[in-house]
Amino acid sequence: MNNSFSEILDLIxxxxxxxxxGHTSPDGDVVGSGxxxxxxxxxxxxxxxxxxxxxxxxxLDKTIRFILEDKVPDNLxxxxxxxxxxxxxxxxxxxxxxxxxxxxxxxxxRIGKVEQLKSLNTVVINIDHHVSNDNFGDYNYVEYISSTxxxxxxxxxxxxxxxxxxxxxxxxxxxxxxxxxFRHSNTTSEVFKMASNLVKYGIEPSEIVRNFSNTxxxxxxxxxxxxxxxxxxxxxxxxxxxYMSEKDMVEAGVESDDTGGLGELLLSYEKASVSLxxxxxxxFIKGSFRSKYDVDVNKLANNFDGGGHKKAAGFKTEKxxxxxxxxxxxxxxxx
Ligand SMILES: [Mn+2]
Numbered sequence: 001m002n003n004s005f006s007e008i009l010d011l012i013x014x015x016x017x018x019x020x021x022g023h024t025s026p027d028g029d030v031v032g033s034g035x036x037x038x039x040x041x042x043x044x045x046x047x048x049x050x051x052x053x054x055x056x057x058x059x060l061d062k063t064i065r066f067i068l069e070d071k072v073p074d075n076l077x078x079x080x081x082x083x084x085x086x087x088x089x090x091x092x093x094x095x096x097x098x099x100x101x102x103x104x105x106x107x108x109x110r111i112g113k114v115e116q117l118k119s120l121n122t123v124v125i126n127i128d129h130h131v132s133n134d135n136f137g138d139y140n141y142v143e144y145i146s147s148t149x150x151x152x153x154x155x156x157x158x159x160x161x162x163x164x165x166x167x168x169x170x171x172x173x174x175x176x177x178x179x180x181x182f183r184h185s186n187t188t189s190e191v192f193k194m195a196s197n198l199v200k201y202g203i204e205p206s207e208i209v210r211n212f213s214n215t216x217x218x219x220x221x222x223x224x225x226x227x228x229x230x231x232x233x234x235x236x237x238x239x240x241x242x243y244m245s246e247k248d249m250v251e252a253g254v255e256s257d258d259t260g261g262l263g264e265l266l267l268s269y270e271k272a273s274v275s276l277x278x279x280x281x282x283x284f285i286k287g288s289f290r291s292k293y294d295v296d297v298n299k300l301a302n303n304f305d306g307g308g309h310k311k312a313a314g315f316k317t318e319k320x321x322x323x324x325x326x327x328x329x330x331x332x333x334x335x
Contacts, residue, residue: 001140002140002141002142002143003125003139003140003141005141005154005155005158005159006159007139008125008127008139008141008155009155009159011099011123011125011139012041012044012099013044013048014098015062015098015099015123016060016061016062016063016098017062017063017095017096017097017098017099018041018062018063018064018065018097018098018099018100018101019065019066019067019095019097019099019100019101019114019117019118019122020034020037020038020064020065020066020067020100020101020103021034021066021067021068021100021101021102021103021111021114021117022034022068022102022103022104022105022111022148023104023105023110023111023112024068024069024070024110024111024112025070025260026068026070026072026073026076027076027104027177027178027260028076028173028174028176028177028178028212029104029147029148029149029174029177029178030068030103030104030148031072031076031079031082031085031170031173031174032079032147032149032170032171032172032173032174032175032177033103033104033127033147033148033149033151033152033170033171033174034066034068034085034103035066035079035081035082035084035085035166035167035170036149036152036153036156036167036170036171036174037066037101037103037152037155037156038064038066038081038084039081039164039166039167039170040152040156040161040163040167041062041064041161042064043161043162043164044161045061045062045064048062049061063095065086065091065095066084066085066086067085067086067087067088067091067114067117068085068086068087068088068114069087069088069111069112069113069114070087070112071087072085072087073260074215075211075212075213075215076173076212078208078211078212079166079169079170079173080165080166080169081166081170088112088113088114088116088117091117095117096119096121096122097117097118097119097122098121098122098123099122099123099125100117100118100122100123100124100125101124101125101127102124102125102126102127102128102136102137103127103128103148103152104127104128104129104130104147104148105126105128105130106128106130106132106133106134106307106308107132107133107134107136107307108124108126108136123138123139124136124137124138124139125137125138125139125140125141126139126140126141126142127140127141127142127148127151127152127155128141128142128148128151129142129143129144129145129146129147129148129150129151129178130142130307130308130309131144131298131307131308131309131310132298132301132302132306132307132308132309132313141155145186145188145190146175146178146179146186146187146188146190146191147174147175147177147178147179147186148174148178149170149171149172149173149174149175149177149178150171150174150175150190150191150194152171152174153171153194153198163197163198163201164201165201165202165203167201168198168199168200168201168202168203169198169201169203169208171194171198172195172198172199172203172205172208173208173212175191175194175195175198176205176208176209176212177212179191180264181209181213182195184311185311186309186311217254217258218253219252219253219254219255219258220252220254220258220259222252222253222254223244223248223249223252223254223258223259223262224262224265226248226252227242227244227262227265227266227277228265230242231266231269233269233271233272234329235271236333237273237274237329237332237333238271238272238273238274239272239273239274239275239276239328239329239332240266240267240269240271240272240274240275240276241266241275241276241277241278241325242262242266242276242277242278243278243279243280243285243321244259244262244277244278244279244280245280246280246281259277259279262277262288263275263276263277263288263289263290264290266290267290267291267292272292273291273292273293273295274289274290274291274292274295274297274300274332275289275290276288276289276324276325276328278321278324281316283318284316284317284318285316285317285318285319285320285321285324286314286315286316287301287304287306287314287315287316287317287324288312288313288314289301289308289312289313289314290311290312291310291311291312292311295332295335296310297309297310297311297312297313298310298313299331300313300328300331300332301313301314301315303315303327303328303331304316304317304319304324304327305317
């Protein structure tokens with residue numbers, strides 16, 4: 001059961017130290033929804049302070065921080081306010097947070113080491129759009145719409161928190177990230193209405209997309225070339241896949257976080273229905289599924305305790321590439 005936006009807002013109003021966070025390896029939706037909410041709540045704080053001043057009441061300023069385990073990737077750093085996002089490693093205050101808002105995270109583990117900042121008295125709010133979300137919060141708001149950014153947009157609007165350039169730019173990036181720039185099936189009429197409204201605040205859609213997408217390093221382009229020339233295809237299951245070892249990454253001179261979106265690239269193969277991009281990561285293999293038609297890849301990822309959406313899901317496992325492929329292909333055969 002979801003809590004209402006007004007219950008969540010009441011909790012925010014009552015809390016003085018608020019921590020916003022999202023999943024590790026942050027994407028445009030984590031950064032966009034988090035920054036949009038941070039800026040909205042900062043304005044709310046000013047508003048509450050003004051109201052208290054007018055009444056001659058004492059007001060304790062809210063501290064609102066947006067902290068992620070990992071650093072914000074280069075292609076998301078163009079946002080006007082991205083400097084406000086803190087990396088856990090650089091965070092050294094000893095606040096006791098009253099409230100922690102987890103964004104775009106299907107389960108509590110997804111926030112990684114930021115979990116250390118929670119104390120016994122911290123209330124957790126879970127705001128997310130993944131079908132695999134397990135309602136881990138003390139308060140939950142989970143809705144299966146395009147993005148967490150769309151939920152934050154609805155929240156700010158319904159709670160009458162005024163948007164501005166910075167909020168709009170952030171939320172627009174979240175939409176672009178999760179709808180594949182309005183290409184995926186989660187692109188609804190509500191999404192277009194939201195986008196249209198955000199543009200009224202003076203943001204430049206073409207500039208956002210250019211900053212977000214046209215930032216491939218030489219290494220990343222070379223690794224794309226390798227993936228495109230060496231991928232494998234299972235004709236019966238219409239499964240296209242590629243396994244990238246750490247050696248491949250070293251040879252191409254790319255970092256692990258330079259490899260996002262390669263599964264989607266593979267899915268563009270005309271005959272493919274599902275793509276699986278596998279990547280060695282220490283003792284684990286990380287997998288990323290994309291689905292073009294009606295194969296539910298959230299279910300496929302569940303085999304490895306992962307999840308996400310019907311058309312995009314991920315997992316991390318200690319199993320070998322061969323074992324992973326066998327499990328996936330066998331399950332696809334059954335369907
Ligand atoms: Mn998302």
